[in-house]
Amino acid sequence: MTSENKQSFLIGTFQIDIIVHGFPGKSVCHGPLGFSTIALIRHNEFTALVDVGGFGQRLILNQRLKELGVRPDDVTNVLLTHSHFDHAINWVNFPNANIHISRKEMTWALEQPTGKTYVPELYVAALKDHQNLVLVEHDEEILPGIKSLICPGHTPGSTVYVLDTGDSDIVFTGDACKNRAELVSRAADMTYDANATKNSINDIWSAWSRRDGGLLIPGHDLPMVLNNNSIRYIGKHEAAIKVWFDDSLNKSTLISLSP
Numbered sequence: 001m002t003s004e005n006k007q008s009f010l011i012g013t014f015q016i017d018i019i020v021h022g023f024p025g026k027s028v029c030h031g032p033l034g035f036s037t038i039a040l041i042r043h044n045e046f047t048a049l050v051d052v053g054g055f056g057q058r059l060i061l062n063q064r065l066k067e068l069g070v071r072p073d074d075v076t077n078v079l080l081t082h083s084h085f086d087h088a089i090n091w092v093n094f095p096n097a098n099i100h101i102s103r104k105e106m107t108w109a110l111e112q113p114t115g116k117t118y119v120p121e122l123y124v125a126a127l128k129d130h131q132n133l134v135l136v137e138h139d140e141e142i143l144p145g146i147k148s149l150i151c152p153g154h155t156p157g158s159t160v161y162v163l164d165t166g167d168s169d170i171v172f173t174g175d176a177c178k179n180r181a182e183l184v185s186r187a188a189d190m191t192y193d194a195n196a197t198k199n200s201i202n203d204i205w206s207a208w209s210r211r212d213g214g215l216l217i218p219g220h221d222l223p224m225v226l227n228n229n230s231i232r233y234i235g236k237h238e239a240a241i242k243v244w245f246d247d248s249l250n251k252s253t254l255i256s257l258s259p
């Protein structure tokens with residue numbers, strides 16, 4: 001099944017493409033699905049990815065970039081929202097890019113015990129020594145138009161990137177706010193600190209609602225737009241699993257995960 005949700009937004013001088021749509025679900029018996037959002041921002045001064053996904057998204061990421069005419073060598077910046085495996089593994093695909101992650105997140109990720117968390121230890125260790133690593137602080141201008149907001153809760157150094165396009169704001173939340181349910185309830189399913197999460201989601205709302213028409217791109221959901229205080233999804237949820245319960249490879253069942 002291929003996604004028809006190939007969304008492109010040309011806003012001001014910024015071209016934004018959703019490479020992979022995050023999905024607001026969690027598997028019940030097998031740990032996280034890890035269906036996370038990857039977004040591309042192109043501008044005459046840079047070609048940046050916000051998050052780069054996990055192993056399962058590698059081929060889709062490569063294919064979609066190819067379709068958009070972007071070679072891995074062309075990517076100038078990778079903005080990681082946090083260190084979890086489903087968002088951060090594929091920084092290794094972009095040899096020329098500066099890899100941005102918050103200093104707080106990096107410090108925390110390097111302290112995590114091996115084999116106990118969703119932090120990919122070996123990738124984080126390699127990133128620590130990478131020549132193009134850039135450690136991000138709170139409220140810093142990362143690239144022209146793009147600022148960082150450290151929003152702890154999901155992880156201690158989770159970072160939200162806010163793009164000021166001139167007329168509106170685009171807020172890339174990562175897992176500081178994974179989906180619409182978290183955004184509206186101001187609480188989270190996976191958090192190290194529920195109070196920090198609530199404050200972070202309040203900060204996300206402030207950034208998003210600063211001007212009418214803002215776009216919010218969460219870590220595990222579709223983009224949403226805010227008009228006159230009303231939230232509207234852009235696109236449709238699309239996810240499905242192909243399963244073999246029979247003796248033949250030719251006989252499979254498609255189980256839709258769409259609402």
Ligand SMILES: [Zn+2]
Binds near residue numbers: 082084154175
């Ligand atoms: Zn996460």
